[in-house]
Amino acid sequence: MIELTQRDQIVLEAVITDYIETGEPIGSRTISKRSFMNVSPATIRNVMADLEEMGLLHQPHTSAGRIPTVKGLRLYLDSIMRSRQLEGSEKERIRDALQTRHQDIRELLHGTSKLLSQYCRQAGVVLWPKLSITSFKHIEFLRLGPFDIKVILISKVGLVHQSHIQSAEEITQVELDKYGRYINELLQDVPLSKVKERILREMESAKTLFDQLFSRALKMAHRAIQGSIEQSEVYIEGRTNLLDNPEFADVEQMRRILQAFEDKSRMIRLLDETLKVSTGIQILLGTEGELSEWQEMSLISAPYGRATGSLGVVGVIGPLRMDYSRIIPIVEFTAQFLTQVLEITDEG
Amino acid sequence: MIELTQRDQIVLEAVITDYIETGEPIGSRTISKRSFMNVSPATIRNVMADLEEMGLLHQPHTSAGRIPTVKGLRLYLDSIMRSRQLEGSEKERIRDALQTRHQDIRELLHGTSKLLSQYCRQAGVVLWPKLSITSFKHIEFLRLGPFDIKVILISKVGLVHQSHIQSAEEITQVELDKYGRYINELLQDVPLSKVKERILREMESAKTLFDQLFSRALKMAHRAIQGSIEQSEVYIEGRTNLLDNPEFADVEQMRRILQAFEDKSRMIRLLDETLKVSTGIQILLGTEGELSEWQEMSLISAPYGRATGSLGVVGVIGPLRMDYSRIIPIVEFTAQFLTQVLEITDEG
DNA sequence: TGGTAGCACTCACCACAAAAGAGTGCTAAA
DNA sequence: TTTAGCACTCTTTTGTGGTGAGTGCTACCA
Numbered sequence A, B: 001m002i003e004l005t006q007r008d009q010i011v012l013e014a015v016i017t018d019y020i021e022t023g024e025p026i027g028s029r030t031i032s033k034r035s036f037m038n039v040s041p042a043t044i045r046n047v048m049a050d051l052e053e054m055g056l057l058h059q060p061h062t063s064a065g066r067i068p069t070v071k072g073l074r075l076y077l078d079s080i081m082r083s084r085q086l087e088g089s090e091k092e093r094i095r096d097a098l099q100t101r102h103q104d105i106r107e108l109l110h111g112t113s114k115l116l117s118q119y120c121r122q123a124g125v126v127l128w129p130k131l132s133i134t135s136f137k138h139i140e141f142l143r144l145g146p147f148d149i150k151v152i153l154i155s156k157v158g159l160v161h162q163s164h165i166q167s168a169e170e171i172t173q174v175e176l177d178k179y180g181r182y183i184n185e186l187l188q189d190v191p192l193s194k195v196k197e198r199i200l201r202e203m204e205s206a207k208t209l210f211d212q213l214f215s216r217a218l219k220m221a222h223r224a225i226q227g228s229i230e231q232s233e234v235y236i237e238g239r240t241n242l243l244d245n246p247e248f249a250d251v252e253q254m255r256r257i258l259q260a261f262e263d264k265s266r267m268i269r270l271l272d273e274t275l276k277v278s279t280g281i282q283i284l285l286g287t288e289g290e291l292s293e294w295q296e297m298s299l300i301s302a303p304y305g306r307a308t309g310s311l312g313v314v315g316v317i318g319p320l321r322m323d324y325s326r327i328i329p330i331v332e333f334t335a336q337f338l339t340q341v342l343e344i345t346d347e348g
Numbered sequence C: 001t002g003g004t005a006g007c008a009c010t011c012a013c014c015a016c017a018a019a020a021g022a023g024t025g026c027t028a029a030a
Numbered sequence D: 001t002t003t004a005g006c007a008c009t010c011t012t013t014t015g016t017g018g019t020g021a022g023t024g025c026t027a028c029c030a
Helices: A006-022 A028-034 A041-053 A070-080 A088-099 A105-120 A173-187 A192-209 A212-229 A251-262 A264-277 A324-347 B006-022 B028-034 B041-053 B070-080 B088-099 B105-120 B173-187 B192-209 B212-229 B251-262 B264-277 B324-347
Strands: A123-127 A136-143 A148-155 A160-166 A234-237 A282-285 A297-306 A309-319 B123-127 B136-143 B148-155 B160-166 B234-237 B282-285 B297-306 B309-319
Touching: A006 A028, A006 A041, A006 A070, A028 A041, A070 A282, A088 A105, A088 A324, A105 A123, A105 A234, A105 A309, A105 A324, A123 A264, A136 A173, A136 A212, A136 B136, A148 A212, A148 B148, A160 A212, A160 B160, A173 A192, A173 A212, A192 A212, A234 A264, A251 A264, A251 B251, A264 A282, A264 A297, A264 A309, A297 A324, A309 A324, B006 B028, B006 B041, B006 B070, B028 B041, B070 B282, B088 B105, B088 B324, B105 B123, B105 B234, B105 B309, B105 B324, B123 B264, B136 B173, B136 B212, B148 B212, B160 B212, B173 B192, B173 B212, B192 B212, B234 B264, B251 B264, B264 B282, B264 B297, B264 B309, B297 B324, B309 B324
Parallel strands: none
Antiparallel strands: A123 A234, A123 A309, A136 A148, A148 A160, A282 A297, A297 A309, B123 B234, B123 B309, B136 B148, B148 B160, B282 B297, B297 B309
16 A cells, blocks of 8 residues: 555645646646645645656656546545535435436436436446346236247336247247246246246246146246346446547547447446445446556446345446546435335335 | 539539548549540539539639539439449348347347448438337236336337336236236237227227226226337447548537437437338438438438338438448348348238 | 630648747755 | 756647649630
């Protein structure tokens, strides 16, 4: 761990907050004026030289001021910054925006990502609840063609997943309805993470007790659920907000970033990763992640869900130079509130 | 209608094809060399001056060559250009790409928009089939909370629409299941455009014949179908391809364009409009549409669907300067092929 | 009379130089 | 340990002149 004197910290903080505000390298003169300790620019220069040696600051060229490095930002976020509290009116705004849509969970999640993007003026992301974390509610088999079957799976929070399977033999809708009734009864309210073993268990016993029909139903259910249980979806809203950031004025860079968004599966993997790691707010800075296009980007995320386990993740994506002290509490509160809303929905 | 001499046409075509290729203003010298009629640059200049007067060409500044105006492009597309035929191998490529995914209609449509974007190196769009054009297949009412009901509606092509309604009185799943069975029987294979009147008719007779339960079921179905019948969805893929076009190198412009995409409902309205107008290929050039952000953009679209009516629209969005003669047949063939695939799917 | 050659003119673009400005590192003094 | 001063570096801006592409116009030719 790096040892920083009181003054080092103050200077680092000053550089970072100024940089976040202006986006430009900060010189010693500026800091000497702003920060309250009365020291001359020359002194600040010495401190800055030290900080640069430690890898916390960086100088784009000899005659420029300093900007924070990722390492510097990390240190700042972890041990210097205190994020300010959200005011009542701000909380109110979030509540209002989300409460009105809370009937339909898709609307709710979509609205959340829109809200985050508008409020933070960056891109807002919401990772859908994974099926595996909620309970089974209903399954429906529909015959589309002689061998084509559409399976619709509804989880307890009201999420609808669909998948498509093909059966080896021709099958009628009447049979499929029987399958449906059987499976629905069998799996009612079973947590989807346990569905697989439940089916397998049932298969064992069904082998002897029931006829072939049920065995086929089980197989079919198994395949369908298998297919959708790990499917994830993500809402990314407000991408164009990112273009307002002067650091992305360069076309080449902009392209790289937008391209990273285009591939949703990578986004999902990234968010999924954060879901596994921690239960609180999380910040992923540029090069720390494994995404190469991501160098100048930063992700602030927080899991939402219930006490029993996180359903998904909400977050904000922006440039490294984001107003963390403002956005962190917004993301945090949004996740909390979303959790609360879902708690209610989930009761019925 | 504007009268153009043979030579005017040749010059106009030469300017446009050259401009499409290079993206830069074309001078009289270039044309004099390329086009096969042996005339001097000076002559061409006179012709160009005429064309400019007619509003078909435009000169960015005094000492630059000419670029076509929207009006010029329109004239070219309507009466001069002959789009080339797709080669067998190209058709093959499209067939291959789509055939493999044709089990699930969502996959199919999503794949189509991806294919178009990759093949044309522009943005590919696919407007979902509107419910109103296919037939009813299945409905399912699910109780999420005491008053919250999720309604899932499946159309004959296999599209799943969900909506959320709230009931005035508490209701049990058992009741809802009854509703479902009743409605499913009632509406089996009814074209969704006729569902509304069918329900209304049934309501009339049910009022006297059946009990309150069925009346409630009908009301509920009516509300749910009402809500989803006009819902549309659109896939837009390959947005970042647009960034490769040199005319969008300017950041400000790029932002405008991406912003236009961000608002999907406007996209949908735009595509929906083209669906109403015509049954063949359609080209919407820049300022011709009512979208103001759209100035330098162009949309090539073709409806897909069945003989009985169009389901939706596929298209390509790119800069005004697109290789129309290449892209038009691609879009055309894709729409045709998609129609064919859906025809098969629809039989079962 | 339609086409062509010639020429002066316009304008964007490029390269280069000079000036301005911001900020540093170092040294010597308080 | 801090500060003042100063020379130095490097970017950014501004200006300038040259270059080249392309035009419009006029006079000339078949």
